[in-house]
Amino acid sequence: MSTAVSGLEDAAELVRYGCQPRRRPLADARYRDLLQRYRMDSAFRDRVDAIAQGLGAEVIAAHPQEGLVLHAVEGGLFTYRLKDDLRRTPLQRMVTGLVHVAIAARVYPTEHDLDGESVKRIGVGEVDEFLRHLVEQLRKASQGEDGLPVPGAAVDAVWRLYAVRPSRKPTAGGRGLTQSSTQSVIREVLEWLVHQGMALHAPELGAGHYRLLHRFRLQVREAAALPAFETLRDIRRAQSTDTDTDTEGT
Known part of the structure; x- marks a missing residue:
C-alpha cells in the first residue's frame, strides 16, 4: 500500500x-x-x-x-433539523428549538464566556426559570410595554405555547413528568446533548443537573450570530444586571 x-x-x-x-x-x-x-x-x-x-x-x-x-455544514449529511422530527407538531418543535437556544444563552451570555474553556453547569429547573423570565419579557413586548420590540407571529406563538404549559406535571404513576411539562422538554434536550457528547450527567450536583462540555461551547460559538441567540443573550445579560442590582440593594 x-x-x-x-x-x-x-x-x-x-x-x-x-x-x-x-x-x-x-x-x-x-x-x-x-x-x-x-x-x-x-x-x-x-x-x-x-x-x-x-x-x-x-x-x-x-x-x-x-x-x-x-x-x-448547512444541508450536509450530518445536519440536524428539528423539522425532520415528525413525532412533534411544528409548534412543539419550535418549543424544543427555543429550549436549545435558551440553554446556550443561559450559560454563555457574553463573548468572554464563549471564548473561555471552563466547564459550565446547568440544571433543568434553572433553564425553566430562565425561560419563564423570557416568556414574561415577550408578554410585555407583545403588549408594547417597556419599549420592547414586538415579537413576530412565530415567536409570539412559541412563548404563548410555553407559557400555558406547567413546569412540572407528574405522570399517572408519579415516577416522572408528562411530556406536556416544560421541564420534561428541557430534560429531553439535555439528554440529547449527552447523547451527542456535548454534556455529562452531574448527579453529585443534584437531580436534573448536567455539565456542558467544551464540544457544546464550540458548537454554540459556530451559531453565535443567529438572531434568536443574540436576543436571548440580551435578555440573559439584562437579567444578570437586575439580579446584581437587587443584591446590592439588600
Whole structure:
C-alpha cells in the first residue's frame, strides 16, 4: 500500500472517530495518536479537513480530551433539523428549538464566556426559570410595554405555547413528568446533548443537573450570530444586571 493511500485511510479513520462524539481520545491510543498527528502534520490535517468537507462537515477543533470536533455544514449529511422530527407538531418543535437556544444563552451570555474553556453547569429547573423570565419579557413586548420590540407571529406563538404549559406535571404513576411539562422538554434536550457528547450527567450536583462540555461551547460559538441567540443573550445579560442590582440593594 502506498504512503499516500495509507495517509488517506488514516485521515478517514480520524474523521470516523470525530463522527462518534462520545468517544474520547484519552481512552483510545489509536485515536490519541491520530489526533496528535492532525495537530502536528499540516499535510495530514489538510487530508482530514478535505474528507470532512466532502461529508458536509468542518473540523472546528482537535481537543486533547474531547477529540475531533465536527460542525455540520448547512444541508450536509450530518445536519440536524428539528423539522425532520415528525413525532412533534411544528409548534412543539419550535418549543424544543427555543429550549436549545435558551440553554446556550443561559450559560454563555457574553463573548468572554464563549471564548473561555471552563466547564459550565446547568440544571433543568434553572433553564425553566430562565425561560419563564423570557416568556414574561415577550408578554410585555407583545403588549408594547417597556419599549420592547414586538415579537413576530412565530415567536409570539412559541412563548404563548410555553407559557400555558406547567413546569412540572407528574405522570399517572408519579415516577416522572408528562411530556406536556416544560421541564420534561428541557430534560429531553439535555439528554440529547449527552447523547451527542456535548454534556455529562452531574448527579453529585443534584437531580436534573448536567455539565456542558467544551464540544457544546464550540458548537454554540459556530451559531453565535443567529438572531434568536443574540436576543436571548440580551435578555440573559439584562437579567444578570437586575439580579446584581437587587443584591446590592439588600
